[in-house]
Amino acid sequence: MKLPQLKIGDLVARVPIVQGGMGVGISLSGLASAVAEEGGIGVIAAAMIGLTSSKPNKSAPEAQSEALADEIRKAKAKTSGIVGVNIMVALTDFAAQVSTSVKEGVDVIFSGAGLPLDLPKYLVDGAKTKLVPIVSSGRAASIICKKWISKFDYIPDAFVVEGPKAGGHLGFHRDQLDDPKFSLESILPEVLGAVKVFEEKTGKTIPVIAAGGIYTGEDICKYIKMGAAGVQLGTRFVATHECDANEKFKQAYVDSTKEDMTVIQSPVGLPGRAIKNDFLDAVSAGKKTPFKCSFKCLKTCQVETTPYCIASALISAQRGKLKYGFAFAGANAYRTQKIVSVKELIAELKAEFEVACPA
Template identity: 35%
Template sequence: MFKTRVCELLNIKYPVLQGGMAWISTAELAAAVSNAGGLGIIAAGNAPADVLENEIKKVKQLTQKPYGVNVMLLSPYIDEIMEVVFKEKVPVITTGAGNPGKYMKKLKEIGTKVVPVVPSVALAKRMETLGADAVIVEGTEAGGHIGELTTFTLVPHVSRRLTIPLIAAGGIVNGDGFVAALALGAEGVQMGTRFICSQECVAHKNYKEAVIQAKDRDAIVTARSTGHPVRVLKNPFSRELLKLEKEGRSKEELLKFGTGKLKLAVEDGDIVNGSVMIGQVAGEICDIKTCEEIITDIINEASNRIKNMSNFV
């Protein structure tokens, strides 16, 4: 029922991708998602190239299925990161914070599928022109770095203007969201926050518990004044950051204040002083399951939703 062009393009059973989350999307999580029939993605973040290379070698030991790497094009190590991608012949890369055009020719030569993350119609059309194989359309409901448009406004806008497949991200956590995304023109979904609360995710238990305890209004937006807004959990860290913004502190001061805070939350479990990046769907997550259970639940819920909807036709 849910075989789409995304499944064919990425050679996966279900059109479900796991988002590339810095410090969270490791080989363990990516392999578990891939083994469950989706596409697991390792986050390169701002890590040096040797860290990514080790994660890729690890994921190859943990799964024989396709996997991906999320590349931040503004990384200080981007050229070295891309050399690792070329060397390891990574099957899929998703890209953010920049233009992948510089690397497109070589990626095509080694057979890598290129799927940029985009927050607008204009950027989606530009990526198609550059030769992207698909795009991930991410709305402001997502955790971490965000755009301004909502997922379910942006998806139909983009889908009517592209010929390549579209994957919806931001605000999707269950089968209902999956069906809604497909109804609006998407051919797959990407989820981040839901996979944080998986057994295979290496994030500290405090981070996972913070997601589970979050309510519908607890994921707030910070750092708008820097030009790079970030959605995070409402906690002492984010409140202080908002206070500094209101005082008119410089972009440099704000960036310095936030440096290292995500790692502090993910690895050390400091959810008071750390940056807990979560999407608005956190209020819908109440348990920790295996990646296989998460994906199976989504597909089953989506199938049941469609069956129930058929009663109204």
């Protein structure tokens, strides 16, 4: 059996693989366009994207929108494939980033880190941008559907359901991360059930994309057999030549061990999965102290008490300066053996899928 297509409305991805949006600056136009060119959906991460720019005043709010517009244009110039953006609800400039993405004609907006209850209001006449919330429960999917239908007469174009093995900020309490009740295998059927109710009400198809800890073609086969229309992978795409991070960031994945995978309490109030390093050890040991914030990029960040700036730490890591930051990573990052091209990676996933899912 070959990998099926992923259809989101009138968008058709030749392979049902969404490259997860990874910030700060890990997935920009380079990675997103390469994935789109191979038939998947490439995704630019909007979070503090201005910090990746070479322009002055890069932390200013307007710099974020300018940098996002630049990256969308660069990606579209490199591919005729499907390009999306990931915009966290928790961003203080959420509205500006969504409006910029719609104006630039991006194909899909993926939005999590909170419930994007007002996302459809940013669509303008003639906009073809698809709206895809990221959820971690059937209840969240139901709430969004009800709200969008009642307020905007709009149904989500798809959902991403993200389990607790994902990298970066997680939509779970720490004590839920290893609880089988909250595993992707448990929450995927729950979201599928919740979405089915609204498919029947509206007569529209709402594809559900599984995410969080998916690593091989065999994993893809498993979740598609469970009813997912496609999958989202982030960690696998970090160790690619086209990934927009510094080589030292990618090498941190290759060099990591299972014991290096750790869950931190992020300054934004959420647990986050990362690769353990000296910076995080210093945070744990209380060697970092509260700092002055030149920009409040996330609504939930406790600037007065947090020991470090998450945006600064992540952009330092993206630039290869891991002494001053750390790498977010999924639970399976330690399985990374080498850096390959996006083309090689997708070919490998296809071959593994065909073995695991014979016709």
